[in-house]
Amino acid sequence: xxxxxxxxxxxxxxxxxxxxxxxxxxxxxxxxxxxxxxxxxxxxxxxxxxxxxxxxxxxxxxxxxxxxxxxxxxxxxxxxxxxxxxxxxxxxxxxxxxxxxxxxxxxxxxxxxxxxxxxxxxxxxxxxxxxxxxxxxxxxxxxxxxxxxxxxxxxxxxxxxxxxxxxxxxxxxxxxxxxxxxxxxxxxxxxxxxxxxxxxxxxxxxxxxxxxxxxxxxxxxxxxxxxxxxxxxxxxxxxxxxxxxxxxxxxxxxxxxxxxxxxxxxxxxxxxxxxxxxxxxxxxxxxxxxxxxxxxxxxxxxxxxxxxxxxxxxxxxxxxxxxxxxxxxxxxxxxxxxxxxxxxxxxxxxxxxxxxxxxxxxxxxxxxxxxxxxxxxxxxxxxxxxxxxxxxxxxxxxxxxxxxxxxxxxxxxxxxxxxxxxxxxxxxxxxxxxxxxxxxxxxxxxxxxxxxxxxxxxxxxxxxxxxxxxxxxxxxxxxxxxxxxxxxxxxxxxxxxx
Numbered sequence: 001x002x003x004x005x006x007x008x009x010x011x012x013x014x015x016x017x018x019x020x021x022x023x024x025x026x027x028x029x030x031x032x033x034x035x036x037x038x039x040x041x042x043x044x045x046x047x048x049x050x051x052x053x054x055x056x057x058x059x060x061x062x063x064x065x066x067x068x069x070x071x072x073x074x075x076x077x078x079x080x081x082x083x084x085x086x087x088x089x090x091x092x093x094x095x096x097x098x099x100x101x102x103x104x105x106x107x108x109x110x111x112x113x114x115x116x117x118x119x120x121x122x123x124x125x126x127x128x129x130x131x132x133x134x135x136x137x138x139x140x141x142x143x144x145x146x147x148x149x150x151x152x153x154x155x156x157x158x159x160x161x162x163x164x165x166x167x168x169x170x171x172x173x174x175x176x177x178x179x180x181x182x183x184x185x186x187x188x189x190x191x192x193x194x195x196x197x198x199x200x201x202x203x204x205x206x207x208x209x210x211x212x213x214x215x216x217x218x219x220x221x222x223x224x225x226x227x228x229x230x231x232x233x234x235x236x237x238x239x240x241x242x243x244x245x246x247x248x249x250x251x252x253x254x255x256x257x258x259x260x261x262x263x264x265x266x267x268x269x270x271x272x273x274x275x276x277x278x279x280x281x282x283x284x285x286x287x288x289x290x291x292x293x294x295x296x297x298x299x300x301x302x303x304x305x306x307x308x309x310x311x312x313x314x315x316x317x318x319x320x321x322x323x324x325x326x327x328x329x330x331x332x333x334x335x336x337x338x339x340x341x342x343x344x345x346x347x348x349x350x351x352x353x354x355x356x357x358x359x360x361x362x363x364x365x366x367x368x369x370x371x372x373x374x375x376x377x378x379x380x381x382x383x384x385x386x387x388x389x390x391x392x393x394x395x396x397x398x399x400x401x402x403x404x405x406x407x408x409x410x411x412x413x414x415x416x417x418x419x420x421x422x423x424x425x426x427x428x429x430x431x432x433x434x435x436x437x438x439x440x441x442x443x444x445x446x447x448x449x450x451x452x453x454x455x456x457x458x459x460x461x462x463x464x465x466x467x468x469x470x471x472x473x474x475x476x477x478x479x480x481x482x483x484x485x486x487x488x489x490x491x492x493x494x495x496x497x498x
Contacts, residue, residue, distance in 0.1 A: 038062050051084055060093045069097035073106065088122050095128035099135060107132040108141075127155045134163025154180065158187035165194020183216045185224060192227040201231040205240060212247070219251075222259055229262040238270035255279065261289045268297025288322055296328040304336025311345065323355055330364035334371055342368040363393045370400020375409050391420050395427060402430045402437075410434050425456040 042059060056079045063072035076094045079086060091114055098107035111129050114120050126149055133142035142163050149156060157180040164173035177183070177191045188211055195204035208228045211218050220228070225248060232241040245263060248255070255263060260283040267276035280286075280294040291314055298307035311329045314321055326349045333342030346365055349355045362385050369378035378397055382389050394417050401410030414431035417424070428451045435443040 038066065051082075053079075053084055053087055053090065056084055057087070057089050057093060060090060064093045064097040064100070069100045072097040086117065088119055088125060091119055091122075091125050092128055095125065095132065099128065099132045102132075102136050104132055104136040104138060104141075121150060123149075123151055123153060123156075127153070127159065130156060130159045131162075134159045134166065137163070137167050139163050139167055139169070154182055154184045154187065157181075158184065158190060161187050161194070162190035165190055165197070168198055170194050170198050170200060183218065185211075185218050185221050188216065188218060189221075189223045189227060192224065192231070196227055196231050196234070199234075201235045204228070204231040205235075208244075220247075222253070225253070226258055226262050229266045233262075233266045233269050236270050238267070238272060241266045241270055256283055256285055257287070258289070260286075261293045264290065264293040264297060268293070268300055273297055273301045273303065288319065288325065291319065292322070292324045292328055295325065295332065299328055299332035299335060302335050304332040304334075304338045304341070307332035307336075308338060308341045308345070315348070321349075321353060321355075323349075323358060323361070326355065327360050327364060330361060330368065334364055334367040337372060339368050339372040339374070359387065359390055359393065362387070362389070363396050366393055366396045367400070370397055371403070373400075373404050375400055375404060375406045379409055391417060391424070394420070395424075395430075398427065398430050402434050405434070405437050407434050407438055423454070423456065425451060428456060 042062065056075070060072050060075050060079070063069055063075060072094050076086070076090065079090070091110060094110055095107060098104070098110065107129055111120075114122070114125055119125055126145065130142055130145055130149075133139070133145065142160065146152070146156060146160055157176055160176040161173045161180075164170070164176065173191060173194050177187060180187060188207055192204040192207045195201065195207070205228060208220065208224065208231075210216055211220050211224065225244065228244055229241065232238075232244065248259070253259065260279065263279045264276045267273070267279060276294065276297045280290060283290050291310065295307045295310050298304070298310065307329055311321070311325070314325070326345060329345050330342055333339070333345065342365065346357070346361065349361065350357065362381075366378050366382055369375075369381060375397075378400060382393060382397055385393075394413055398410055398413045398417060401407070401413060411431065411434070414427050414434070417427035418431075428447055432444050432447040432451075435441075435447065
């Protein structure tokens with residue numbers, strides 16, 4: 001029944017003046033996800049003068065859990081002004097709004113009122129406030145509250161783990177994690193996420209292994225698996241990725257949504273593009289993120305032809321691409337020397353899908369043109385950009401000039417870059433290399449002297465290699481132990497023979 005019909009029916013039957021009938025209707029409407037119904041429920045509510053905390057809480061909940069959590073405060077204050085006694089649930093709802101909006105100051109005010117009304121020792125409410133402090137990265141306040149809590153549960157400990165991990169203090173987070181009387185999946189996820197966000201990927205996977213080994217008697221959920229795949233992808237450890245993939249298949253997880261995207265990314269970035277494609281093809285309900293991940297993976301592997309074909313398949317299937325799709329396909333075309341196809345994609349983006357190009361899209365087109373040796377066209381394209389080119393766009397053009405030995409364009413571009421950001425060594429290196437290509441050794445010495453004067457050095461090359469499930473990282477000029485060197489050279493030699 002339409003809302004207008006309900007309203008008319010209430011008036012004609014006289015139920016509009018019956019508090020009991022109105023209460024039932026309000027409660028039925030307020031818990032729906034239909035926004036107009038919730039709005040009508042609030043309208044009916046404010047027309048009456050209710051003293052029942054249950055109905056007030058229902059209205060507050062519609063705000064705190066809906067699209068307007070800020071209104072939860074106003075309803076809560078009105079509730080108190082009208083003399084309706086708030087209960088523990090009322091406070092939990094308004095603290096939920098504080099958490100969603102990250103309003104620590106309001107949370108502290110609510111806490112003061114809780115103490116005044118005798119709810120200060122309520123564990124659930126204390127945990128709500130603790131989590132607000134953690135989400136706002138106010139760990140001094142969180143620690144003070146935690147220390148004063150007469151009792152704590154797994155949520156209390158998990159909030160501290162999450163909070164310290166958020167601020168980058170992973171070792172303290174680990175201290176709380178280890179001190180937990182009982183761990184849960186949420187605390188494990190928080191600990192793993194803390195390790196990943198701070199670049200400690202091996203330790204994140206150690207927590208995952210402890211969960212699988214029943215050390216914690218816990219089963220990973222989808223969040224755990226997403227975090228684990230993120231760590232695997234960063235490490236490039238495909239053996240571990242295959243192990244986790246086998247686990248999720250054994251446990252019956254549906255490979256869809258974010259989990260499907262994570263698997264595609266993992267295989268693509270760990271070097272197995274065929275397996276990434278296999279996962280992609282077997283995702284039943286593909287969304288734009290799956291297509292983007294697959295096109296991006298093909299771009300990484302220099303398979304611009306397949307990336308372009310996949311993009312055209314999206315067009316045939318009327319799957320609407322987004323700006324990320326075009327960044328991926330333009331990147332793929334650029335790295336595969338597919339200038340014509342890349343420019344076609346750029347025009348499809350602008351003219352067909354009406355997507356306004358961002359800096360990354362313009363940078364990709366500059367890369368496509370300059371890689372193909374069309375330096376003059378690339379230069380004109382940069383000059384005609386409707387937005388001011390950033391250093392990445394200019395550096396892309398400079399790189400093309402260096403590759404195609406175009407000093408006439410490259411020299412002024414390099415000088416422009418040095419003026420924009422004199423602390424970036426890559427512009428100096430590219431300019432020095434171009435001078436060297438033309439035998440201008442005096443200018444080479446001047447550029448290198450400038451780098452030395454400004455305390456700049458060339459970023460050393462870095463490589464990774466996986467040996468027996470362990471990823472080894474080494475830099476140009478770094479020393480290796482004899483046994484490490486022998487193993488690495490042996491592996492590289494074996495790979496080159498394949």
